[in-house]
Amino acid sequence: MSRFQNSDIFVLNLHELYNQLVSDPRRIKNITRITADIKFDDMDAPMKLHTLVDGEALRKVPQKEVEERIKSEISNISLKPGTELYKTHVSYSYIDTTAIADFDFGNVLIEANIPYCLHIPNFHEMTVKIPEENTEVLVTFQKIWTDRAKTADGESQNIDLYADDREIYFKKSTILGPRIPFSPGEGWESFITGINIEKMDDSHGLFRYTKLYIQLNVGLPENVDSLKEKERDHLLNSIHDKSLLIVNRIIDNYRSITNEIHVRRLGTLKINLIYFRKQRLGYYITNLNVKTAMINRSKNELKQISSLLSLGKKPELYKLLLFNTKNSLNSKDYTLAIVESFQALEIFIENFLISELEKKGNDKKQTKVILDKSWRTKERLNVLMKQLKGKGLNEKKELWSRWCNRYDKTRNGVIHAGKDPTEKETVETLTVNEKIIEWILSL
Known part of the structure; x- marks a missing residue:
């Protein structure tokens, strides 16, 4: 550790403040960033690490004590996540052969559990057919x-009546909380418990969720009990994948009927x-899906975020949509x-062409006329790109062929014929569309 300095601050993360369970809003105006040059064993050159502290408090602490504290913290960090756990399984069997x-x-x-409460009576059964998989299963809800759905005074009721033509609700409910002032350790939401309650539009199963029993026929090898680990x-x-397909089919239909x-x-x-x-x-x-926690994003990223926000900028719409495509996938x-x-x-493509046409001296009216005349995507990628940038996509034969295949078959099948694309078709479509964007940006 060779150098300490003060400089401008982009974030607030004070150790003393973080470790206190305070309820009153606080702002530390005199924030100081300490920067240290650190060389890890597997690095050729030192890297800079930063920490933010209260400037007033820092002046009261001896330099040696500050260095020792930072050394202690550095000894507890890693440049890569140390642990990532996804899922594990344990085998079992029933001694009582009649148990199930x-x-x-x-x-x-x-x-299986799902993070929603589907308002379907307990032990109600539905047959679910998946024609494209030639599958029929029986599902019990x-x-x-x-x-969280109980208090010291009692538990939520298991009344399970239902009517012919309307929803029905519990007559009495109890809501306890939140405690004020809020306790940070209870999580980001207000901590509430109660009886006969549920969170509005709950997608995390906070007070109630649905358990499903799925019975299906699967082609199995004879030696299921002696399969190797990979098998x-x-x-x-x-x-799991077949069960997920079934559950999503249930969700789609439940959602379409109940809104x-x-x-x-x-x-x-x-x-x-x-x-x-x-x-x-x-x-x-x-199912664990946990890993060693990240401490902070990099200083460079924080600068970029801070700059965009201070200038009033927002990400381009196409970028946000590309993020959405990955969520949907x-x-x-x-x-x-x-x-x-x-x-x-x-x-x-539209925004890129508008920008290029305006660079050529076209006003908004002229630009609109040109784009309205060449409104087809294929024409824009070939004719207009050739006119404006000197290259058309059809000159890149392999990429052009891949994209046309996805456009003509997948896109038109989905949008005009209502066909369900496969995972493979979807992945290929997302990949090739991003490659088209990369190609345009390279012109």
Whole structure:
């Protein structure tokens, strides 16, 4: 540690302030950034690390003590996440062979949780057909109250009546909280408990969520109980993917009938167990998806964010749409991903052409006439790009062919014929559309 300096500050992260559970708003106006040159063993040159402190308090602390404190903190950081845990599983079997005898629809039983409360009676069953997969399954629904849905005075009720033509609600409910002043350790939301309550538009199963029992028939190898690790993982993953397809089909239809728009498709499914009935072998699945926590983003990124905000700028719309396409892909909403991807591309092309036409001296009226005349995307990519930048996309034959295939088959199939794209088609579409944008930016 060779150098300490004061400089302008972009963020606030004071150790003393962070470690106090304070409720009153506080601002430290005299903030000082300490910068240290640090060389890690696997680095060729030193890197700079920064920390923010109260300038007034810093003047009262001896230099040696400051250095020792920073050395102590540096000894507890890493340049890479140390641990990433995704999922694990433990095998089990029932001693009592009749324990799940009533689950006799298929050869595999899956128990899964979803982060929504579907207002469907407990133990109600629905048959779900997936024609494109030649699959038919039986699904049993159960609503589960969490520990947040009870107080010292009692628990939420399991009344489960339903009417022919309207929703019905609990007559009495109790809401306790939030405690004021707020306690930061209770999380970012106001901490509430209660009886017979649910959070509006809840997408995290705060007070109540739905458990599903899915019974389906799956082609299984004879030696399920002696599969090697990779073969077993492949089998369990394939069952997860099939179960997720089923659950998203349930969600789509539930949402379309109830208009509960917060109930959206899932990108992954929280499966508790998978049980093979004939083999009397089950697996408890633990979905962790946790990693060693990040401390802070880089100073360079903070500068960029601060600059954009101070200048009143916002990201270009096409970039935000490209982020949305990845979210839609992750949640298996392939149709939406396709629509957003082409929307992002067409908005980018339009804005790029407007900018280039104005550089050539065209006013807004002239620019509009030119764009209205060449409104087809293919014509814009070839004719207008050739006129304005000297190159058309059709000169890059491999990229042009890939893009036309996705445009003619995938896009038109989705938008004009309502076809469901596959994951492979969606990934290829998103990839090739981003490559088109990269090509235009390179001109």
